[in-house]
Amino acid sequence: MFFILSLKKNLKLTPEYLGKRINKHLANLLNSAVEGSFDTKFGYIVKVLKHEKIGEGKVQDSSGDVLFPLLYKALVFMPYKGEVVDAMVSQVMEVGFTATLGPMSMFVAAQNIAADYYLEPEARPHPRWVNKTDPSKTIQVGGDVRLRIMSVRVNGNEMMGVCEMSEAYLGPITV
Template sequence: MVDLSKIKSIPERTDEENESHLSESSTTRAFFHHLERFQVKKVDSERMFLKVQLPWNVIIPAENLDAKGLMLQRSIVVRLLDDFAKKRATKDLGYYLAVSTLESIGEGKVRQHTGDVLFPVVFSGITFKIFRGEILDGIVHKVLKHGVLLRCGPIENIYLSCMKMPDYRYVPGENPVFLNEKTSKIEKDVVVRFVVLGTKWLEAEREFQALVSLEGDYLGPVS
């Protein structure tokens, strides 16, 4: 339970000072400055799913405070989930998928200019990130003359070039496909097992792209 008696007051600020303060205490800045203090580890045997423990700043409107702190805790969790979803992804940890546990809630600080209260929290969550050399499954969502685009989890732009599909040839038509001599097909909505050659982080879009290959044992369409 959150002890409201421990909430401190922050001196009144002008709009410009308040905006500057928010920027300095943003979740992104806190995340990168304190990342080394927290664990990042695998979940089960899947390397692409990471269990992370991170600091976060949650701002709660004054009307969501109550004497017993029960409504406040709920408000903190709801706001944290909302902030987490909007964050989408980071270069270091990949795509944010879920908050699993709220580990701790720090001392609240009142922002007198708005009456809101800022709470530093620490939580555990799950993220998704693929790595070079991993073998994964993806679903074909677009067939092009020189390759196909697949999706794997939240990653939409995974490119498999025809140069990395040994023995496959492109067959044009209303529903284009790649075929090999064993009549194995790579077409839209087919699940394909591939190996990751490399990834690229796009800062503006806050998403990853990946290049993959079928060169290796047991790679290709999954029946």
């Protein structure tokens, strides 16, 4: 799910930027520092929407850098447990399949795929999962699937999730 959150970030500015255009520099620096980064608590920061406040800078003793606390509003992507999401299948394997949703890579174990899907390991160009009753429903690389998230974890600069696809209305979708 997407959220608009007020976040805080401390930025160090080297003395060469201390001048008339300091606000612009700080804004640019903030955008490049946080957009596309992962926050363990809040999730993936998609975009900075508004710069709310630039706090009072503090000169650092040893280097002469100035540390500014910045308040900003940002669009944040944080999937949560139990959420149903649409994702794109990236790899199909014997033990399940992986899918991507923006910055997040997700895995669905074979046991968590509804029982009426079976694996076609020799299918070309990629193996795929096919529905027994409706063969037009396939899980294949590049296809879209609807999944329910069971767990999410943010490690450093990647976001991973474990999902399931065994309930009604989950599965391949045509957009």
